[in-house]
Amino acid sequence: MNILILGATGFIGSVVAARLVADGHAVTGLGRNPMRARLKQPAIEWRRADLSHMTRPGDWEDLLKDRQAVVNCAGALQDGLSDDLSATQAEAMLALYAAAKRTSQPLVVQISARTAGAAGDLPFLATKRRADEALVGSGLPHLILRPALVLGRNAHGGSSLLRALAAFPLALPLVHADSPVETLSVDDVAEAVSRAVAGGLRGDIDLAADEVLTLADLIGLHRQWLGLAPARIFSLASWLARPVTWLADMAGLLGWRSPLRSTAMTVMSEGIRSEKRESGLTATSAPATLSANPSGVQDLWFARLYLLKPLVISGLSVFWLLSGLIPLLALTKTSAHFLPFMPEAAATALTLATCLIDVALGATVLVRPLAKRSLLGMLVVSFAYLTGASLLEPALWLDPLGPLVKVLPSILLTLTALATLDER
Known part of the structure; x- marks a missing residue:
């Protein structure tokens, strides 16, 4: 038949x-x-x-x-x-x-x-x-x-x-x-x-x-x-x-x-x-x-x-939302990292752009049809941050608060989320 x-x-x-x-x-x-x-x-x-x-x-x-x-x-x-x-x-x-x-x-x-x-x-x-x-x-x-x-x-x-x-x-x-x-x-x-x-x-x-x-x-x-x-x-x-x-x-x-x-x-x-x-x-x-x-x-x-999967997705969302929102509260101080390499206006604009990208990724990963693209975006942005910071300010790797080192676990968590994203 x-x-x-x-x-x-x-x-x-x-x-x-x-x-x-x-x-x-x-x-x-x-x-x-x-x-x-x-x-x-x-x-x-x-x-x-x-x-x-x-x-x-x-x-x-x-x-x-x-x-x-x-x-x-x-x-x-x-x-x-x-x-x-x-x-x-x-x-x-x-x-x-x-x-x-x-x-x-x-x-x-x-x-x-x-x-x-x-x-x-x-x-x-x-x-x-x-x-x-x-x-x-x-x-x-x-x-x-x-x-x-x-x-x-x-x-x-x-x-x-x-x-x-x-x-x-x-x-x-x-x-x-x-x-x-x-x-x-x-x-x-x-x-x-x-x-x-x-x-x-x-x-x-x-x-x-x-x-x-x-x-x-x-x-x-x-x-x-x-x-x-x-x-x-x-x-x-x-x-x-x-x-x-x-x-x-x-x-x-x-x-x-x-x-x-x-x-x-x-x-x-x-x-x-x-x-x-x-x-x-x-x-x-x-x-x-x-x-x-x-x-x-x-x-x-x-x-x-x-049951860990929703916690992983939620944790990544919170991480990226906070990484974008917290610098916005002290935009001038955050943009100071770029002042040795560019004018103040450009440094402020770059800081604002990166903050908005972080917030966007943290929000869209919660939306199921957009989650895969958001996770891939997180990987791209993370590696871009690591590469840029390593070239422009390598001393950040020695920072006791570890702003660059902390990116590595987030990359592993993102890979875990991608590996478990499929539902059938």
């Missing part, structure tokens, strides 16, 4: 795409930035597209030509600079259904979620529910699959947070530690999609393993998987997490997709449960999923670095 996969570069989508290729299907993957995916999965035809800009049926007609199936693995947790939930999860899907009815009327497989409960009215689930209801009413052949918490060899979002919390040193501080959580393997999702494409699965299906763990149990299981000794769990009141959630929401507005945002916390407050009905599908338990994918040292590194 000729199959189109939305969100094919993501955690679930990449596994589903690989499974369908292995089944012998011709697969086209859709993603915002498929360049790396094209290198990793060359058997797939890759197309670049942003669902938030595909809200009219005409946007889909060319993509849907001769398609026998469409699998929607795309989704987002919360509105922000990088995501528009209404456009991506609802309007784009309604446009797709309208176009599909006018073309080949393909099978539509929608990877959705349980949309009832405490978070049911939040945009994350409300938009999914709107798309699900529209799909049922469209008359198109379809499967709506509602998986519980998906685990796999890789990690993204909530599963990344599980690993990060499991690697916490000494003790594990948890909010909603007793919330029930059902899980399954990402391979179970791929199996369900494969069976739907083969013609054996239709309707609206919840999918989860029979085992129900608490959040504390699940994190303890991940800690064991990472090869770490058991640690004591401290159950925290939910209000203690509100400052972290607020910061995560602010980061979301700047394009960072943190799993600590308010939507995720609301969902976890009641747990992740399903309403399993007989479907002929089986799901893999969390212990079996993890034991089938033994961890390596790279998993331990990832887990330990995951």
